[in-house]
Amino acid sequence: MAAKAVVLHAAILAATFVGAPAVAQTNDPNLSQKQIDCLNRTTAAGADCEDGAKNGGGKSGAGNAAGGAVFLPALIVDLFPNPPARPTPAPTQPAPPKSPTSTAAPAPPPSGPVTPPTGLNLAAPPRAVSGEFVPDEVLVTVAGDAGAVQQIATTLGLQVRSQRQSRLLGTTLVRYGIPDGRPVGVVLAQLAADGRTQRREPNHIYSLQQAAGIVNYAFERIALDSKQASGENVRIAVIDTGIDDTNPALKGVIAGQFDAMPNVPIKKRDHGTSVDGLIAGVGALEGIAPGAKIYHARAFEGGKSSMDVILSALDWAAEQDVRIINMSFVGPKNDLLGTACRNARALGMVLVAAAGNNGPKAPYGYPAAFDGVIAVTATDAKDGLMPQANRGAYVFLSAPGVEMVAPSGTGSDVVTGTSFAAAIVSGAIANLIHAAPDRSADEIEKALAATAKDLGPKGRDNDFGYGLLDIKAAAAAKE
Structure with a gap:
């Protein structure tokens, strides 16, 4: 496809989707805090950071950007002929589409800043998440009413972005936001400790x-x-x-x-x-x-x-x-x-x-x-x-x-x-x-x-x- 087409599609994506903060998502529990800071480029001495930090051992998936930045054309590579071989997962995740809020059971907006709790239990090792996913959200099926949904959010420092009753899943599906930049794999492991959560998954991205x-x-x-x-x-x-x-x-x-x-x-x-x-x-x-x-x-x-x-x-x-x-x-x-x-x-x-x-x-x-x-x-x-x-x-x-x-x-x-x-x-x-x-x-x-x-x-x-x-x-x- 011609370069003009790539630019046009990139412009469409930029205008259409609202990306999450550019925070590196890692699912590797063995990384030190300094390595995580380097992934997020928060250290003052950038020269001390190693290049090519890995994204938590997840398998390479469609749509991962090459290098340390997200390039919009990479997000639509599956729409073009002869797509190139997938690159090694990069430190940052691609900017996701903005998921619409369900009209079936709208959740109230957060009343204020969410304070991330400390000392949360991990029911399992942090998950290594493969493929492309929304970097600040998880999808969870919950046994309980709206009160239980909000209690889980409060306990884990999450935001209820949408919730609805799913016919095919047979239960309540909740889209929780992660406001503090915790890796998705860590939050999934933390959610597993709450018996009211039934299934916990990333909000994966799919491509035509x-x-x-x-x-x-x-x-x-x-x-x-x-x-x-x-x-x-x-x-x-x-x-x-x-x-x-x-x-x-x-x-x-x-x-x-x-x-x-x-x-x-x-x-x-x-x-x-x-x-x-x-x-x-x-x-x-x-x-x-x-x-x-x-x-x-x-x-x-x-x-x-x-x-x-x-x-x-x-x-x-x-x-x-x-x-x-x-x-x-x-x-x-x-x-x-x-x-x-x-x-x-x-x-x-x-x-x-x-x-x-x-x-x-x-x-x-x-x-x-x-x-x-x-x-x-x-x-x-x-x-x-x-x-x-x-x-x-x-x-x-x-x-x-x-x-x-x-x-x-x-x-x-x-x-x-x-x-x-x-x-x-x-x-x-x-x-x-x-x-x-x-x-x-x-x-x-x-x-x-x-x-x-x-x-x-x-x-x-x-x-x-x-x-x-x-x-x-x-x-x-x-x-």
Whole structure:
């Protein structure tokens, strides 16, 4: 992508997201106070500090900046083709998106400065947090009422930034702020000592999986007759960017919309418009499942979102009685997301996610790598693997996702990425459900695996999974 595009995206991120204080986050309990001060650049004698202090032993994750400063273009690297190898984790964490305050159960603002308590017990060693995360927040599920939520905050010197009842988690989800700069890993260990807290996780950051970019060749490659394709009245949730619902390809397609980050202005609508169009577009840019009803949750801006926002979108999707949830994004492993996905699957929803565009040596991408989620990688018109696709045992299925024409916020565009391969699979599954509404999520998953066209090494492999989607064979498979 041209330099102007990078500058434009950086400007969008800078205008859209409010970053946390530039305080180094370390999860290494073995660091001395001087080393921590050096990470935070608070020592008077800067020359005494060693360069290259490490960030607590966490694994390298997408979006970590190189060097001692945060560079905005690094935050959107997953939106560009051929992303470079991930650098060693840097002392500071990237500036996060500003998570919207939930309207379900708004928490009162802090009445004054929060005084960090002393002598707090650690129920476990400080956690080494991998991946990109909001550096001054944690997400906690709490057993108890609003009083218990506030008592925990007071005891640990935290701020209640939002709280709501989560349908998919089955409990109260609280977003606590850390006002004094304590590392997230330390606060998670401190929270574990309070028996009222059930799950404690970082507020991880997730990235849309679009590689930059003819006639849609997907129909032919997945053995679907475009004249017979139909997802009529199948309800599909898409969690993505905002969309251009005036695009002719989406006329009559969008059945409902939800904004999970209402306090963040919408700047870009391309990615979400393309995903919705590939699934169920109409007219000249017909999707894989025409007639399907899209329930679209906007949860990304500038290519980024947080765990808190995504969970809000997932809860809304579950309330729409959808059969399929499309998640064309990737981030670190997070137990809250894993629980939400597991419970959505238990409710009978088919979960489809992008495997990731971060290269053969990238860590597993989530939510794709969770059990019960169909992880989709991208292939081209000749069934070749997209070079920048993630690899791993979690990859389940291959589908077209390289240089396809799709609707966008500017009309139409040529798109590439596992995001769009996931959309093709979601549309194909809608065809299966339209033809056999009683088919369960387990039955659909087994049919896709059993009938996929084997690519690469014989059998399931880390590059192509079970192979290329064959929707005709899957529809004919015996249950």
